[in-house]
Amino acid sequence: MKKKLSIIIMCLAFLLIGCSSNNSKENISKEEINWPEKTVEITLPYNAGGDTDLYCRTAAKYLEEELGQTFVIVNKAGGSGIVASKEIMASKPDGYKMLFNHTAALVQETTGLADFSYTDDFANAGTIIEDSTYTLVARADSGWNTLEEMVEEAKESPKKISYSIVHGSVTHYVAEQIEKSAGIELNKLDVGSSSADRTAAFLGGQVDLLVVNYINIADYIEAGTVVPLAILSTERIPTIPDVPTAVEQGYEVVSRKLYEFKFPKDTDQQIVDTFTAALEKISKNEEFQKEVEKFHGQAFYRSPELTSKEDKEQVEDLSKVMGES
Structure with missing residues (x-):
């Protein structure tokens, strides 16, 4: 009886050690990614000075404050944005290269000009700004x-x-x-x-x-x-109150841009989550909001999941209009 009891105690001990070892491994695995540990490069597919560049540089400044690392902007025009997008798609998914673009690029996907998906072929990291001007x-x-x-x-x-x-x-x-x-x-x-x-x-x-x-x-x-x-907004812009919308003049012409961050596909979810949390936080920062409003835009946070879902829906809506052209 004592022998059987000893065997049972030994088995339980091994089980506890095994569980403890597995938990340690899981904790180590979770702690392995300490991002960012060096400069992050943000590529945008347009020249400096335009709306995308202005918004990107504004967001990058606050991301640096929040994440404690430098965010460098790389302007890479060409192919209506496709050149830069493909470069990020082919980049190592380690969190140190990412794309900043807006939803106007979804028209390329709709028309077939882009032979890839801005949703499925990237790791969406969230939306930060809306411009309806x-x-x-x-x-x-x-x-x-x-x-x-x-x-x-x-x-x-x-x-x-x-x-x-x-x-x-x-x-x-x-x-x-x-x-x-x-x-x-x-x-x-x-x-x-x-x-x-x-x-x-x-x-x-x-x-x-x-x-x-x-x-x-x-x-x-x-x-x-x-x-x-x-x-081309659904209603007048508060910072530009004297300019009427096309809609109020009797013409259904509407377009807006939502500015998004994207990592290469297969980027570790821990990195995406860390970045997304910072993005949501700066969207609520009053100083950030004021800076964006200087350009007549608005801070507008949208989670990666909602960004992916609504971008896919927008591609479907665009197809209805563009398909008739």
């Missing part, structure tokens, strides 16, 4: 003071009025909405993929109409050389 503008020398005046002339002379388009981009999506809602045909011209190139072509008289984030054209509007015909 995409604005349709004309030069003051056009003679148009309202959207209705432009539409009337476009109906009288189909394909006469030129519009700056980047095929397979949000400008393409907006053009489809304008033409269908207003019953007009525009002369859609590709004069450059970056906001800076398109703005320069517009100001130089190569095209009559331009859609761009308000911050990119604000100085020209204030100087009186450019006329804002409509903000």
